Amino acid sequence: MIIVLKPGTSDRDIEQLVKRIKKYGLQPYVSRGKERTVIPVIGDERVLENVPLTSLPYVEKVMAVLAPFKLVSREAHPKNTIVKAGRLEVGGKKIALIAGPCSVENREMIISIARQVKKAGATAIRGGAFKPRTSPYAFQGLGEEGLKYLAEARKETGLAVITEVIDTRDVELVCRYADVLQVGARNMQNFELLKEVGSSGHPVLFKRGQSATLKEYLQAAEYIVSRGNDQVMLCERGIRAGVEDYTRNTFDVVSIPVLKELTHLPVLADPSHATGKWQLIEPASLAAIAAGADGILIEVHPRPVEALSDGEQSILPNKYAAMVKKFRKVARAVGRTI
Ligand code: PEP
Ligand code: MN
Secondary structure (H helix, E strand, O other), rough: EEEEEEEOOHHHHHHHHHHHHOOOOOOEEEEEEOOEEEEEEEHHOOOOOOOOOHHHHOOEEEEEEOOOOOOOOOOOOOOOOOEEEEEEEOOOOOEEEEEOOOEEEOOHHHHHHHHHHHOOOEHHHHHHHOOOOOOOOOOOOOOHHHHHHHHHHHHHHHHEEEEHHHHHHHHHHEEEEEEEEOHHHHHHOOOHHHHHHHHHHHOEEEEEOOOOHHHHEEEEEHHOOOOOOOOOOEEEOOEEEOOOOOOOOOOOOHHEEEEEEEEOOOOOEEEEHHHOOHHHHHHHHHHHHHHHOOEEEEEEEOHHHHHHOOHHHHHHHHHHHHHHHHHHHHHHHHHOOO
16 A cells, blocks of 8 residues: 655654554555655555545545455455356356346246256256345245246256345255355345355355446455355446446446456356347357356246246347357357357
8 A cells, every 4th residue: 555645744643654554564664755755555455444544634645555355356366266066167268158037937937948058058047036126016036936946947957056045034045946146236235145145155146236346346245255155256247337228237348357357256247137138138248258258147038028027138048049159159269168
């Protein structure tokens, strides 16, 4: 960290500040210039995270050098983390395909979609049994019944099961049925839920919040990893960028290489929620693969017009299979496989 002092700061104030910093086990180096005095501080500055140095009247600004997240940072852990859950493996050379309906609607549909996406190359089936809906009148999911159907789909196909958990009280229940717990965008900063899924030790698909900066996102991921669970996949699913409302969200495709640089955790893309339009899923997916995504999550439904949630962004199973063929070409071009 570098502390910049206001002009005319007295020697006494500098001395007191140096003492204060040393108390935290850090080493300050006072550098007196003609105009300003600056104090580079060596050591893990994060011990000062909750010390508001700018509240001292003579401190002009404090510039952080280290990222405010530690366990998830690439600095701390240069090698990619591989997340494994049954057949699903994310973070290596192979790009993982995760597909399935937005919501589990009934037994037949989830088993039939699982079979079809598996044939196309997917290694995990997704589907919500607990749905975080914007409207309280919209379909809220089948609950435990939906989890049972997902487990049956796994039994039939061998695919890993990914499903969302929205309540700390359900973490244990969802762990009993699912291979991966999804924490959705709306719960990115539900810190109690993050602690609970972290403690569960279960692999987590952790989506970026709609209005979260990447720094906030990684600080939130730190909550899960700091509970001893490094089996966390990140997922760019579009953000509220402010001006554009043609698409449901704005797909922040460059967040993928940025996250890959900042963290060792695998990074997925979810073009379904990022765009909200089935026509845009293919180009957004191809862009994500080119940008370095470790996996692609897509909503697939046999009859999108009848879907109980997110029908407008759902892809037909045969269209999905055709898209995957194109995914393979772009993957090959960037040195990956599918
Ligand atoms: C979902 O995956 O169906 C979902 C609700 O996603 P998000 O949290 O990204 O909106
Ligand atoms: Mn959805």
